[in-house]
Amino acid sequence: MQQVQAVVAKAKGAPVELVTINVPDPGPGEALVKVQACGVCHTDLHYREGGIADDFPFLLGHEAAGVVEAVGPDVTGVEPGDFVVLNWRAVCGECRACKRGELQYCFNTHNATQKMTLEDGTELSPALGIGAFAEKTLVAAGQCTKVDPEARPAAVGLLGCGVMAGLGAAINTGAITRGRSIAVIGCGGVGVAAVAGAALAGASPIIAVDIDPKKLAAAERLGATHTVDSSSTDPVEEIKRICGEVYEGAEGADVVVDAVGRPETWKQAFYARDLAGTVVLVGVPTPEMRLPDLPLQEVFGRGGSLKSSWYGDCLPTRDFPMLVDLYRQGRLDLDAFVTEEIGIGDVEASFEKMHHGDVLRSVVVL
Structure with missing residues (x-):
């Protein structure tokens, strides 16, 4: 001992x-x-x-x-x-x-x-x-x-923990790839890691949402193509606008990551995704939090999937060495x-x- x-x-x-x-x-x-x-x-x-x-x-x-x-x-x-x-x-x-x-x-x-x-x-x-x-x-x-x-x-x-959780939420759970759009709500360590993961996968646009200009600046440095200050702008409408300009007919992002873990941000993520899009919850909620009241018709009618991401759905023996190699190469x-x-x-x-x-x-x- x-x-x-x-x-x-x-x-x-x-x-x-x-x-x-x-x-x-x-x-x-x-x-x-x-x-x-x-x-x-x-x-x-x-x-x-x-x-x-x-x-x-x-x-x-x-x-x-x-x-x-x-x-x-x-x-x-x-x-x-x-x-x-x-x-x-x-x-x-x-x-x-x-x-x-x-x-x-x-x-x-x-x-x-x-x-x-x-x-x-x-x-x-x-x-x-x-x-x-x-x-x-x-x-x-x-x-x-x-x-x-x-x-x-x-x-x-x-x-x-945090970086793998965010990277994995985008790449593993959200299955983000080239030609797909992503929005990340909440740009602390986990959210910015989701941005970095999306950039690594070649996603575009990559939309970072937060109320803190410092966090939005960090997201830009790690690969965000657009930022949204949700203290002054409706994030749902802005995500829809940006994605609609890039992909004709898009009604939101293909993947929306909620890296905050609050009912309000989860609801924003739900409505900011495109038809058949994916919501990924990676922010950790507290025990008393409950999902917002959503019409079941909306859940059914929008299609797609609602997922939670534990540890970015990672397999450490597979993912850690690969990501460290990318880091050593200057790519992450x-x-x-x-x-x-x-x-x-x-x-x-x-x-x-x-x-x-x-x-x-x-x-x-x-």
Whole structure:
């Protein structure tokens, strides 16, 4: 067992604390990872606010890259010294989805069996089964995805959640391709990643919607062809107008990604899509939120599909190495998502910056 410094949320809404935790040596199927960098994701704030579960105390952090330090018995996929991006979809290989070859839909994913604890023995709940705002963390070996060791940890670690969620929402869930249009509502880290994914796939037009000029500017830098300030313009009508000018007869975008996760933005996405278009919900709603009142005739009459996207429907072993290679080739600018690098004691301050829309990602560098 080792003792390391880590960021813990001990109670709902309370500021996070930097404390000493106990990390067990890896057992069967587990890996100990020395964390090099970990992004501050809005999901971590959701955990702190009690918006995901009530299993306090939480060990926060999950968008991480680092080096495997040790592995437990029977681990064959990774070994000490491997540079890895951590993921929260360590597929089981045994459920119905896995057996029919759709591993990206596995919901029986593995986490470490042993628990990390506070010094007094209180068990910690690691965010998304990872808990990487820590000098070292214990995960299931399947949560470690080997990537190019020359890649920058602060950038590629973001594939562990937000960037992969957005890229995958556009490319995997929305199946965006050349000759198709897309609108992204909400241009935080996940939304801008959806824009970047659409640009990578050759979509056009790529319409970014937000109320914050700084976020719209970031979306333009990552590939948006049009921006819409929804604080002063009806986004539904503007999306329809832009798409109608590019493709004669279009009544909206082929794919609309809701990266906010509120009933109001979901309704905008629903009405902003073309006939037989696709709505992708990737923004994380809170438990009390409900779908807006929509006439069932509208759902039936517009055709198409209404989808949710968990983790961008990614398969880490397939997608992470490919995206890191694109990053290394200069075709995917993951560095653009890193607004600032911070210390492990600065996570609480980064939450405040997130509230004000000042960052795409703060990244803890250890």
